[in-house]
Amino acid sequence: MDADQHTHAGLCRTCGEPVHARDRFCEQCGRPDPTAPDRTCADCGTGAIGTDGYCDQCGFRRPSGREHVEAELGGFVAAVSDIGLKRKRNEDAFTLAPLPSGACAVVCDGVATAPGSAEASRLAAEAAASVLAGRVSVGMDPEAATRAAAERAAEVVASLIKDPKDLDGAPACTFASAVVDGAGVTVGWVGDSRVYWLSSAASFLLTRDDSWAAQMIERGQMSAADAWADRRAHLLTAWLGADAGIVKPQVAAFRPAGPGMVLICSDGLWNDLPEAADLAAVALKGEDGEARPEVSGGRTVRAARRLLRAALDAGGHDNVTAVVIAWPPPGSPPPGTSREPGR
Incomplete structure (x- = not known):
């Protein structure tokens, strides 16, 4: 018997491509539970899903629709969000929107220790x-628009608190955004969701985490290795929520020198692949870095799915969200001179 027969569970019910045993989404078309009949458990394959959404044999919870979500926009933007392998629900969220000469996207990651954070990140x-x-x-400068967007998101999340006197019950989330057009890339962030530039020429991080570890490193109080090894490393120093105080989003602008991809992601991805070069190796696998010829051929959605697969293969310890935007957008003039982040 061929070795693949031991690992393949069957064919995807949507696109017919082979899928592996226990895969929860098809890497070709993105369909959740690719081999599962409508009322059969996707995990054990034998039990029936009851009206409460759980398998009567193994207790697996049927996906509700947010466990694995994909979207595409304009042929050059793609996003994927997945519950991962360890969490009970997906508290990440993303939204994509078109622009006259490009696109923008937002990723928010609900704080797991704060109640109601799944709804907070979505809203x-x-x-x-x-x-x-x-x-x-309507012509507003992207940097000013980014600040306004983050401030509005902060207002929305702050309004979700049920008892203003109980700040421990305040929903909370992070924020990361990108405006991508022919003029370049403008990013904004609050918290530790990140934005990267990925290309065959050079790849690097465009944001700076609002976290305890990043603060210790920036102040010169600890080495990067020691700070990230500390149990306090991922404590947020800024976030959206009623208990966050005044929100001051950070904003940076970047003019790429050549084609590539903008990646906006939650820490469920970068915790396992923090280096830009490693993310680029996954996202650009099989590509030559020349974005324009393949923008309409599903290049970005394949990149987003590969990034998700890398996070799941590394353990899938957290929710994973990746938004990939090819630059330059279709119809943009050839790249000109470059501008360093934030300058």
């Missing part, structure tokens, strides 16, 4: 993308 991403797209489309 924050939707509100921010609406403000961002609306203001950029």
